[in-house]
Amino acid sequence: MSAKDLHKESFTEETITKLEIFEKYLESWLPVAIESPFIKEVNICDFFSGPGKSVDGVKGSPLRVISVINKYYDRIIKQKLQINILFNEYIKKKYGQLCDCIKLEQEGLKRLESFLKIELFNKEFKELFNSKKTLLKNDFNLFFLDQSGVKHITEDVFLELIEFPKTDFMFFISSSSFKRFASDPSFQKHFRDINLQEISMTKQTEMHKLILQYYRGKIPRTSKVKLYPFTIKKGVNVYGLIFGTKHPLGVDKFLKIAWDTNELNGEANFDIDDDWEAKQGVLFGVRKLSKRERYEHELEKYIMSKKDISNIELFDYTLENGHIAAHTIEVLKRLKKNNKIEYEGHPCISYDKCYKKSELKHFKIKP
Template sequence: MAKNDFYNSKFDKGTQSKLEVFKEYFKESFPVFLHSNIFDEVFIYDFFAGQGLNGQGEYGTAFNILNEIKPYCDDIKRSKKKVYIVLNDKKESGILKSNVLEFFNTCKTDCKGNCIFSENSNIIVKAEDFKTYFSSIYPRMLSRKKAAKLLYLDPFNFVINNDLFNKLINIPSADFICFMPSFFLRRFPLEPAFNRYIDTSKIDFEETKPAHCHRVIADYFKTLVPPDKEYFMGCFSIKKDSGYNGLLFGSNHTLGAEKFQKVCWKIDNVTGEADYNIDRELTYDKQGVLFEDVKIPWKIKQFYNDLESQIKDGKIKTDIDAYKFALKNRCLVKHAADKLKELMKNLKIEEFKTTNNDIHKIKSATVIKIK
């Protein structure tokens, strides 16, 4: 679909799913950044903001950010924390800027207080080439260690390669979500244009189902994280017409990973990975099943088996290890807690108190003792 048609048409289901993940993650993460004593500033980047909304009045990510931040204006004032919103689009910046100013003009008429945002001060609309702009601000991103950063990358084509990925995962206090047109890569793995971004020789699409193509690409990027670096990757697959695309997520903190998984599992309560039945589970869409064993999704059964095996082998030694193992396998902390409780009930490990969330608040890890 041409860009003009995209902005003039109603968003399709795939686009709606993508925007929902972007929006829900912002709703989960922004209050954390704002109320944290660790951060002095909050930077929100939408590098491919488009026009902000379409001709039908449906909000894109940029307008979802503006709309969702409105309830926190008083909190921002009280915190005296500076919040910057940077909206960039090389081709659509003129329309984007006009739409943003109209949004704020409408907002100000409904607001009795002084607006905390002002043009070119902390609400910034840019018309930059992404690569050039990102390279220019990257050193400042690295140096501002007490600034929380939320990076949205929603291009029409591929932008993330090994070099950009390496830069993203090394930005301190930063979470990113990037859209990827994964199905095109699966269809044309030898296309030189795609090989500039991904080493397709290290991805075997022939052995995987088309519906899993984004999961496979996400696993590829996961291998690029240095083994000595603790980093949390996530992904969410999106069905668009007859193809499959998706989102790639990254955070260097467990809370970011927890928030992303919470959003994904809210949308897909079977695998937490897609807006369609990615593993063809019988339990999808609340379908009735006759046998109890079938009620547990394959992904969860596999996770339970792997977790128990890693505990037996001594690779997972503490409760925190188990919870992080869940997050790195795109599961919820609760899934690890449920398995730990089962192992306690079956007298395989000694009892201790578990938690279902906020593992960063655990003051000291509990050693898992095998009976």
């Protein structure tokens, strides 16, 4: 069950998709901290850093972190935000390359002076995580856990991660490996309670969603953490990212990136639900609805089952169902045009209106 070393060749398109999702999330997460009067310090932890870049110089996660920091350097200084970066790589040779790579960036980063601290580690992930977790626990953190296979985000690590109150995390997992290896003793050691029958009955392309459900099933009822997937298919293999946050703003930002990456389904780098077929029209006389159409249909039913609904309820419903505000707004506009609901002005379905400014708005459903 040895995972392929992605640093021996050029990064594939799929690796770049994964890294871009992480980079875009960091790019929208960091300004939240910069602008917040309550956040004075943040930690960005890249626990499986690799050497910094690909063999042919394409930016890996470490260089992507640095370039996002550089992008915001004047605002970081102005707001006096302390940024601590942790890079970690276990393999000695790659760790050496990582150190060299970061060293080359130091000159450009000098302008951030004492507002930036970069620490480099050559440690086994779990050992480093255990040594840092108490210190990091209550901070405002973003963790990127770009493991090669499956074995590092074990149940105990996951349960600890979701205990952190202000930490957003993104981890990579080779989901289709479960299909091939789940019954191996080495796998069973890490995933004792995984349902082997369910795995064998699940299509390869659905494996990442199944693994997402496995982790969701571990979340205690009292926890506010929400998990969202992005499936990445490469040939016959299926991998993916699992993103976790306790904050609706984090969910909103991640889902915008996911739908931006694939406007067909917002959750995969391919047509995971055959939505393209649905868009093409009638198949054997039956018109299959696309993911977005199914959502619009369900949302309309949900709204029409009520007498009155608020923008906050609608925004929460949107995120809960893995969609973005634009999808909900379109339904509301259509319902208004068709004289089914009543409201004045803009629908106000956004994090800003619903949570930051608490602008409550009501939509009246016509009998």
